[in-house]
Amino acid sequence: MTDHDAVSELLPLPPATFHILLSLANDERHGYAIIQDVEERTAGELRMSAGTLYRSVARMVEQGLISEVIRRRSVADDERRRYYRITAFGTAVARAEMRRLAQLVRLARATGLTPETA
Amino acid sequence: MSRSFYRALLRLYPASFRAEYEPELVRAFEDSTRGAGRVATAFAAVHDVVPNALLVHLEILRQDLKYAMRAMNRSRGFVVTVVLLTALGVGANTATFSVADFVLLRPLPFPDPNSIVRLCEGPREGGGYGCMNELSPANYRDVAAMTTRVRGWGAFGGIEANLVGFGEPIRVSAATVGPEVFPLLGVRPLLGKVIDRAEDGSVVIGYGLWQSHFGGDPDIVGKTIRLDDSPRVVIGVMPSGFRFPDRGTQLWIPLILRGDDYADRNNTYLQAVGRLTPGSSFDQARADLEVVFSRLARDHPATNAETGFSFFQPRDQMGPRNRVILLALCGASLALLLLTGANLANLLLVRAAARDRELAVRAALGAGRERLVRQMLTEGLLLALLGGAAGLLVAMIAVPLLAHLVPTALPIEGQPSLDGRALLLAMTFTAVIGVGFGLIPVTALGGRSGFTALRDGGRGGGGSRRRLRGALVAVEVAVSVVLLASSAFLIRALWKVQAVDPGFASEGVLMLRTTLAPSRSADSVRRLQFYEQVLAGVKALPGVQAAAYTSGVPMVLTGGVTGIEISGAERPTDVRRNPVSFRFVTPEFFATLGIPIRRGRGFEAADRLGRPLVAVISESFAKRYWPNDEPIGKTFGTRGRQYAVIGIVPDIKVRGPERTSEPQLYVAAAQAGAIGGLYVPKDLIIRAGGRALSLASGVRDVIRGIDTEQPISDVGLLSDVIERQTADRRAQLRVLSALAAVALLLTGIGIHGLLAFMVAQRSREIGVRLALGAKPNRVARMIVGEAARLAVIGGIPGVIVAYAAARATSSLFFGIPPGDPVTLAGCVVLVMLVTFAGSLVPAFRAVRVSPLEAIRSE
Numbered sequence: 001m002t003d004h005d006a007v008s009e010l011l012p013l014p015p016a017t018f019h020i021l022l023s024l025a026n027d028e029r030h031g032y033a034i035i036q037d038v039e040e041r042t043a044g045e046l047r048m049s050a051g052t053l054y055r056s057v058a059r060m061v062e063q064g065l066i067s068e069v070i071r072r073r074s075v076a077d078d079e080r081r082r083y084y085r086i087t088a089f090g091t092a093v094a095r096a097e098m099r100r101l102a103q104l105v106r107l108a109r110a111t112g113l114t115p116e117t118a
Numbered sequence: 119m120s121r122s123f124y125r126a127l128l129r130l131y132p133a134s135f136r137a138e139y140e141p142e143l144v145r146a147f148e149d150s151t152r153g154a155g156r157v158a159t160a161f162a163a164v165h166d167v168v169p170n171a172l173l174v175h176l177e178i179l180r181q182d183l184k185y186a187m188r189a190m191n192r193s194r195g196f197v198v199t200v201v202l203l204t205a206l207g208v209g210a211n212t213a214t215f216s217v218a219d220f221v222l223l224r225p226l227p228f229p230d231p232n233s234i235v236r237l238c239e240g241p242r243e244g245g246g247y248g249c250m251n252e253l254s255p256a257n258y259r260d261v262a263a264m265t266t267r268v269r270g271w272g273a274f275g276g277i278e279a280n281l282v283g284f285g286e287p288i289r290v291s292a293a294t295v296g297p298e299v300f301p302l303l304g305v306r307p308l309l310g311k312v313i314d315r316a317e318d319g320s321v322v323i324g325y326g327l328w329q330s331h332f333g334g335d336p337d338i339v340g341k342t343i344r345l346d347d348s349p350r351v352v353i354g355v356m357p358s359g360f361r362f363p364d365r366g367t368q369l370w371i372p373l374i375l376r377g378d379d380y381a382d383r384n385n386t387y388l389q390a391v392g393r394l395t396p397g398s399s400f401d402q403a404r405a406d407l408e409v410v411f412s413r414l415a416r417d418h419p420a421t422n423a424e425t426g427f428s429f430f431q432p433r434d435q436m437g438p439r440n441r442v443i444l445l446a447l448c449g450a451s452l453a454l455l456l457l458t459g460a461n462l463a464n465l466l467l468v469r470a471a472a473r474d475r476e477l478a479v480r481a482a483l484g485a486g487r488e489r490l491v492r493q494m495l496t497e498g499l500l501l502a503l504l505g506g507a508a509g510l511l512v513a514m515i516a517v518p519l520l521a522h523l524v525p526t527a528l529p530i531e532g533q534p535s536l537d538g539r540a541l542l543l544a545m546t547f548t549a550v551i552g553v554g555f556g557l558i559p560v561t562a563l564g565g566r567s568g569f570t571a572l573r574d575g576g577r578g579g580g581g582s583r584r585r586l587r588g589a590l591v592a593v594e595v596a597v598s599v600v601l602l603a604s605s606a607f608l609i610r611a612l613w614k615v616q617a618v619d620p621g622f623a624s625e626g627v628l629m630l631r632t633t634l635a636p637s638r639s640a641d642s643v644r645r646l647q648f649y650e651q652v653l654a655g656v657k658a659l660p661g662v663q664a665a666a667y668t669s670g671v672p673m674v675l676t677g678g679v680t681g682i683e684i685s686g687a688e689r690p691t692d693v694r695r696n697p698v699s700f701r702f703v704t705p706e707f708f709a710t711l712g713i714p715i716r717r718g719r720g721f722e723a724a725d726r727l728g729r730p731l732v733a734v735i736s737e738s739f740a741k742r743y744w745p746n747d748e749p750i751g752k753t754f755g756t757r758g759r760q761y762a763v764i765g766i767v768p769d770i771k772v773r774g775p776e777r778t779s780e781p782q783l784y785v786a787a788a789q790a791g792a793i794g795g796l797y798v799p800k801d802l803i804i805r806a807g808g809r810a811l812s813l814a815s816g817v818r819d820v821i822r823g824i825d826t827e828q829p830i831s832d833v834g835l836l837s838d839v840i841e842r843q844t845a846d847r848r849a850q851l852r853v854l855s856a857l858a859a860v861a862l863l864l865t866g867i868g869i870h871g872l873l874a875f876m877v878a879q880r881s882r883e884i885g886v887r888l889a890l891g892a893k894p895n896r897v898a899r900m901i902v903g904e905a906a907r908l909a910v911i912g913g914i915p916g917v918i919v920a921y922a923a924a925r926a927t928s929s930l931f932f933g934i935p936p937g938d939p940v941t942l943a944g945c946v947v948l949v950m951l952v953t954f955a956g957s958l959v960p961a962f963r964a965v966r967v968s969p970l971e972a973i974r975s976e
Contacts, residue, residue: 032150035146050142050146050166051167051170054143057139058135059177081145
């Protein structure tokens with residue numbers, strides 16, 4: 001299976017998965033930090049519960065989208081928490097999902113439809 | 119509090135997930151619910167955990183299924199073997215138990231069927247089964263009046279009648295029923311009403327006849343049909359499930375008994391049905407009847423001295439052989455299920471050993487025990503489901519094949535269908551075995567450290583598992599011997615039955631039945647005229663060598679007996695003690711059936727009414743009454759007339775190849791005078807060589823030319839009738855042989871699997887032995903010797919059980935002794951051969967083990 005196949009097999013991503021990938025795109029975070037980040041990013045619209053988060057995390061680790069950080073980079077981090085970071089594969093999948101969504105929006109625009117109500 | 123509540127809820131997650139994420143979950147939950155009220159927190163906890171835990175379980179199931187598919191795809195041979203095995207075991211069992219339940223257990227279609235009892239006459243001493251001899255009206259009347267443990271006695275009889283007027287004239291099976299019978303049975307009619315008074319001229323028709331002959335006419339009630347020349351008004355239609363007294367009965371007419379019907383206690387043509395009074399048991403009622411019949415014997419010694427009774431419940435109408443064969447088949451299919459279980463267990467044990475290492479690796483990589491157990495469970499259940507589905511297919515095919523083991527004498531409707539409970543039971547059995555033995559590799563993992571398993575490599579398992587496998591194979595051998603021996607006994611019995619000479623030539627003989635309406639059969643001149651016209655017309659057809667009418671074709675009409683009085687003997691011989699078979703025939707009867715005249719002459723056209731009455735007797739008849747004299751010219755009496763013997767013919771098997779036949783007496787149809795019922799000649803037999811069957815339409819035209827209203831039935835070849843005599847046996851044999859063949863195959867697979875595995879496990883040891891100079895043939899002998907050891911261990915109990923089983927079912931074996939050494943030895947040899955064959959490939963592989971590779975591969 002080529003990388004491309006492996007990527008497109010996972011698309012479309014469940015919203016929670018996509019948000020977790022976005023949240024980890026630039027930074028390593030622990031679980032609760034992810035929940036908070038997603039909540040901020042979506043202006044409170046998506047508030048994941050602990051169960052939803054770790055169910056997604058477990059699957060994403062299995063799929064190779066994210067991995068647990070074995071060694072902390074900063075002493076400021078809370079030692080007792082488990083941190084996650086995005087993998088190269090996870091970045092590729094997130095990008096592919098962005099492309100898919102952008103294309104979808106383009107297609108919608110081409111029909112003359114606008115998000116604003118007239 | 120909220121934390122411990124959340125922790126408790128977390129138990130809903132799989133243990134593996136909990137082990138990984140529990141602390142994180144608790145912390146994230148605490149963080150996100152900080153500051154919330156207790157109720158809100160509890161609510162959030164439930165809302166968070168319940169759906170997510172469920173989804174995690176589903177996710178794992180999905181993964182396990184995917185993994186199981188991959189694992190199964192890797193070992194396709196194993197999967198196919200297991201599925202086929204399960205399918206055979208489950209299918210064969212479901213099918214046999216469905217049929218057995220239908221025949222032996224299912225309640226009959228009457229309200230409170232267990233209180234229904236049937237009564238017939240029978241011999242004073244000894245018994246049989248079902249209705250032995252019918253009751254005379256007088257005996258019925260007296261019994262009904264004198265018994266206290268049975269209420270509502272009703273009488274009925276069987277007749278056949280010509281149904282004319284609606285389309286083709288047809289011959290129907292009917293029952294005459296007393297007014298008590300329908301109310302006693304308690305089944306409501308579908309249309310109209312039942313017969314509840316002795317009123318002549320009415321008829322109730324069965325659902326089947328209503329559909330097939332009257333097109334389901336909803337206005338049938340009130341219409342008039344013609345039965346044997348007399349008009350009858352249809353008063354009711356019975357529902358489709360109603361079968362009484364047997365499955366063949368198509369309509370019912372009132373039984374009307376008048377004063378003179380009670381005169382002769384020897385004229386027996388009735389059966390009785392009743393219900394046990396509340397609180398009375400079947401045995402109490404039987405004891406009651408003993409007293410009644412003893413009293414009748416005292417009161418009417420001339421007729422009742424030898425008269426006993428047969429008293430039974432409707433289900434016991436079927437012969438003991440039918441019951442035995444069904445029980446034997448149940449036993450056989452149970453044995454097969456056992457075999458399936460043993461083989462399945464063995465296969466899974468072998469696979470378990472092969473997977474020890476795989477699982478140890480997964481455990482070492484961090485898979486928890488719970489995850490591995492789940493994985494194995496998923497695989498086991500998946501296999502069981504696949505096998506069960508295939509088993510369902512097998513059962514669906516097998517049930518109709520087994521359906522003709524259902525005896526026609528039972529009053530139950532239609533065909534047995536697949537029994538869901540039987541299917542469920544068999545599937546559960548295989549699933550439990552599949553899952554149970556599927557878990558063995560994981561239990562082994564618990565017992566030893568993963569490290570040992572890794573170090574041991576593929577050789578794991580240990581002595582106890584090997585002993586278990588050996589024991590399982592021994593059980594397989596034993597079961598195979600039992601099944602093989604049972605089939606072998608049946609095969610030998612069939613050969614013996616088929617070798618019985620019927621005494622007449624059935625090849626190339628066409629037979630058909632033209633039952634005359636009573637108005638014609640009662641008039642001897644019109645009756646004889648009809649026979650002569652038909653025979654003359656038939657003989658004019660091309661290819662006909664001989665043709666005759668008879669009151670009964672051998673093996674079709676098996677009864678029809680009379681008693682003989684020899685002048686000078688002290689008292690007339692009772693028909694019940696020394697009966698002879700009694701037939702009215704036309705002159706070419708013997709020529710048509712190829713029965714040679716041994717002495718004297720056969721009948722001639724000149725033997726007519728008004729001439730001296732003559733008779734042809736069989737050799738055993740002559741031997742019984744004139745053992746030391748010349749029988750030709752002797753006279754004897756029967757049914758009130760005196761006959762002179764003019765010829766002697768060999769005996770024939772009137773009652774079929776497996777039963778004892780009475781000596782035979784033939785008299786001329788042309789000299790019959792007033793006769794009725796059974797004795798009116800109605801069967802036309804025509805010898806026409808190879809063209810017999812193609813003659814049928816020509817014969818129909820001849821009969822139509824004489825009487826357009828004469829029904830013609832039972833057209834066929836006499837050889838087919840003979841063939842049908844052994845049809846039951848052949849059906850039984852096919853079923854049992856199929857089971858035995860499957861058993862043998864399974865045993866072969868089992869032995870092969872065990873030894874192949876043994877060789878694979880011990881390849882290192884074998885390699886070392888070979889390297890140290892052991893001779894290859896010694897190694898091969900070790901493998902074959904192991905096979906022989908298992909065959910002997912299993913064979914001995916196998917022979918013992920086979921002997922016991924054969925004794926229990928000896929009624930099926932037509933005199934073949936259950937200990938017959940040739941049969942038993944043959945089976946043991948066959949199983950030995952299969953064992954040997956199963957060990958060949960593993961032995962060959964063992965010899966070819968390369969010492970270098972065997973040692974290096976570790």
